[in-house]
Amino acid sequence: MAQAAMAAYPEKPIRVVLPYAPGGSGDLIFRSIQPGMEKRLGQSMVLDFRTGGAGLIGVREVVKSAPDGYTLAFGPTNNFVIDQHLHKALGYDPLQALVPVTVVADTPYLLVINAATPATSYAEFTAYARANRRKLNYASPGPATVPHLSGFMLNEAMGAEMTHVAFRGNSPAILALLAGEVHMIVHSYGSIAPLFGARKLRALAVAAGERLKVMPDVPTTAEAGIPDGVLLSNWWALAAPRGTDAQIVERLAREVRTTLAEPEVQKRYVEQ
Structure with missing residues (x-):
């Protein structure tokens, strides 16, 4: 049977x-x-x-x-x-x-910010976040997700004291980032690729051993100066x-x- x-x-x-x-x-x-x-x-x-x-x-x-x-x-x-x-x-x-x-x-994750943010590198964003300590926040698709944990560790590494805002999935989190309601997210490339092309979002680093072929100008975490094990893949x-x-x-x-x-x-x- x-x-x-x-x-x-x-x-x-x-x-x-x-x-x-x-x-x-x-x-x-x-x-x-x-x-x-x-x-x-x-x-x-x-x-x-x-x-x-x-x-x-x-x-x-x-x-x-x-x-x-x-x-x-x-x-x-x-x-x-x-x-x-x-x-x-x-x-x-x-x-x-x-x-x-x-x-x-x-999927390797990217450190992503709104393109209107006055920062074009991880170092510049760190300086901006520290200058606005406790005023910024970072998004995730939910608590205890890999983007949340990576965001938490990035926040600690930068010394920014950002607030975590959890959403019910990536789509509403990205909408909040585009609206300026949140200031950073850890996210993969595919579903938000058009937003990079439209220059609405900016990637500051990728959690990979080498740069992505589709984003050759985005440095790896090692190149950006992000401590190992902070920005993760999924x-x-x-x-x-x-x-x-x-x-x-x-x-x-x-x-x-x-x-x-x-x-x-x-x-x-x-x-x-």
């Missing part, structure tokens, strides 16, 4: 819970692989945005779902390996309650409820790997 069920999988659309708002990094990354995955699986993969609690609400829903391969979680680093250490009332350990399918993307992964058949997990992982190898998908990833 199990073999027969596996041979037929998937027999209906697969729901992929993304615990953040539409338009953010996770949305962009998943949509890069969505067409290829749907072609290979022969079924739709439907994104279900369940925001709130810095991803906790959406992930908890997946944890409680039937382990049949038809409900998956797609989330970043914090939802799998950080949350259980910071939230005593979480009620589950992601590493025990979920089965990892595969890492889909590893990975996004697919996971299934504990108890999901191992053959289903392997099928999903195999199709992700095959899709990621497509030249067009690789091109999109470079642009992100």
Whole structure:
């Protein structure tokens, strides 16, 4: 029976819970692989945005779902390996309650400010932030996310005493940055690329060993003088409820790997 069920999988659309708002990094990354995955699986993969609690609400829903391969979680680093250490009332350990399918993307983060800010480098922004100590703030897509932790460490490194403002996802955080309501965010390139081209946002550094091909003028953290381990990168992964058949997990992982190898998908990833 199990073999027969596996041979037929998937027999209906697969729901992929993304615990953040539409338009953010996770949305962009998943949509890069969505067409290829749907072609290979022969079924739709439907994104279900369940925001709130810095991803906790959406992930908890997946944890409680039937382990049949038809409900998956797609989330970043914090939802799998950080949350259980910071939230005593979480009620589950992601590493025990979920089965990892595969890492889909590893995205280097950028230190981003509004282009109207009188600073064109990390050193200049540090001086500006210190001169306006306790007057500035930094945004994140939610508490205990990697952008929050990186922002916190940057704040400490700069000695700026900025205030953290948590949003329900990256999209509202970016809107606040554009409006001048917040002054800094740690963010990936892809979903805000047009804003760099329009000169509405400015990147001061990238958390990578070498400069991004799409942003050759942006220095690495080492070049900018940011202490090692302060500005971080972030990975996004697919996971299934504990108890999901191992053959289903392997099928999903195999199709992700095959899709990621497509030249067009690789091109999109470079642009992100």
